Amino acid sequence: MELRRTVQVKLDVDESDEERLRETFRAFREACQCTVDYAWDNRTDEGQIDTRKTWLHKQTYDDIKEQTGLNTGLIQKARDYAVDALEQVISRWKEGEQATKPTFGSWFVAYDYRTITYTDEGCTLATKNGRVQADFVIDETGENPQTEYLSEKWERKEATLHHRDGNYYLHISVVKEEDVGETESGTSPSGSLDGSQISDLRTVLGVDLNSTGSFAVTSTGRFVGSTDHINHERDEYESRRASLQQNGSRRAHEVIERIGDRFSRWSNQKLHEWANEVVEEAVRYDCSTIVFEELDGIRNHISNNKEFQQWAFNQFVAFVEYKAEEYGVSVESVNPEYTSQTCSRCGHTERSNRRTKHDFECRECGYSVDADYNASKNVGLRYVRRVQKPDDGRATCQLALNSGTLKPSEGSSSTERLEVEYTDKPCTSTAD
Numbered sequence: 001m002e003l004r005r006t007v008q009v010k011l012d013v014d015e016s017d018e019e020r021l022r023e024t025f026r027a028f029r030e031a032c033q034c035t036v037d038y039a040w041d042n043r044t045d046e047g048q049i050d051t052r053k054t055w056l057h058k059q060t061y062d063d064i065k066e067q068t069g070l071n072t073g074l075i076q077k078a079r080d081y082a083v084d085a086l087e088q089v090i091s092r093w094k095e096g097e098q099a100t101k102p103t104f105g106s107w108f109v110a111y112d113y114r115t116i117t118y119t120d121e122g123c124t125l126a127t128k129n130g131r132v133q134a135d136f137v138i139d140e141t142g143e144n145p146q147t148e149y150l151s152e153k154w155e156r157k158e159a160t161l162h163h164r165d166g167n168y169y170l171h172i173s174v175v176k177e178e179d180v181g182e183t184e185s186g187t188s189p190s191g192s193l194d195g196s197q198i199s200d201l202r203t204v205l206g207v208d209l210n211s212t213g214s215f216a217v218t219s220t221g222r223f224v225g226s227t228d229h230i231n232h233e234r235d236e237y238e239s240r241r242a243s244l245q246q247n248g249s250r251r252a253h254e255v256i257e258r259i260g261d262r263f264s265r266w267s268n269q270k271l272h273e274w275a276n277e278v279v280e281e282a283v284r285y286d287c288s289t290i291v292f293e294e295l296d297g298i299r300n301h302i303s304n305n306k307e308f309q310q311w312a313f314n315q316f317v318a319f320v321e322y323k324a325e326e327y328g329v330s331v332e333s334v335n336p337e338y339t340s341q342t343c344s345r346c347g348h349t350e351r352s353n354r355r356t357k358h359d360f361e362c363r364e365c366g367y368s369v370d371a372d373y374n375a376s377k378n379v380g381l382r383y384v385r386r387v388q389k390p391d392d393g394r395a396t397c398q399l400a401l402n403s404g405t406l407k408p409s410e411g412s413s414s415t416e417r418l419e420v421e422y423t424d425k426p427c428t429s430t431a432d
């Protein structure tokens, strides 16, 4: 079985290379747009769009090359994205919906084996004007998921480059062959090697849900789904619904119902897939419990953005509960206070630890890590602290990490400090 993951890694880009990257972002977006424009302007008399890649290549390659200065590999990637966008439009038309010409707003560049080369410490990226070398920024001290996914065990494939908060990030697709035996052994609950020692030791998977970026991030460093994607689809749906409502005809009303059903099927399907990924992760790491932050109550999902978000979170957790039950895995929740501001390594809590939406850097110990990943470990640790029996010298509960597990009574300095920190923090339910 092939396992595929996406690892996000920050890049250390030399200031002198930034202009070349900026130009490349602009050129890539232009190449996507030019391809779409060409296909759009050359629809058949019946209004059909020709999305054959070889045809589009022949028709547009020379012009785009001259206009953008990009190399062949990047032009072809841009064309692939353009074709995807056009095919989404075509499928909407088939459903009897309206859809207008796609426009490319976001800033990204897509790379494949022709345009990115990975090195031990980083990569070189094709730009409009030669290659740019960039190192990965990785915190080596923690049990960072990047350390695992960027290890030799995983093969690095295509990637997309993004620019946000003034930083460059590479989202690398990594794959690993896993034999079936290895997967199955993961499903037997807390093995029978040494029953008396292990049987009452519970392993928990912490999960953080997010309103931007990845939908869910696990304490084992798995980034699941995309909140941005479902929000974007919902916005599209809402704007079409609004314009149909102005029309007011009976036919418009029917279309509203149809696109409503379709959006609801689509979003439920996505949430299902992502829920399965989280349960799969729990099973793989032999976890008996999946822990989320407590959510607000069930909402009506079409009234506004915030409510849609809450609806999606609740629906997702319900799907996880349902699926987890099959494997004898329970689902629990903890108080969400401070999980995004607390350092999962030393326990220090300060608002400014969270530098941006995606960057966490501890003011106390300097731990620098993806903010959502940090939060997911806090969610799990909070639960571990809650169920750990205070007088029991040995651990009864531990947190699943990508590099192993974290037990509160292990006695390492960082977990010692965590204990102090977490007993000081308010917790809604204080079992034992």
Ligand SMILES: [Zn+2]
Pocket (backbone or CB within 6 Å): 343, 344, 345, 346, 347, 348, 362, 363, 364, 365, 366, 367
């Ligand atoms: Zn810290």
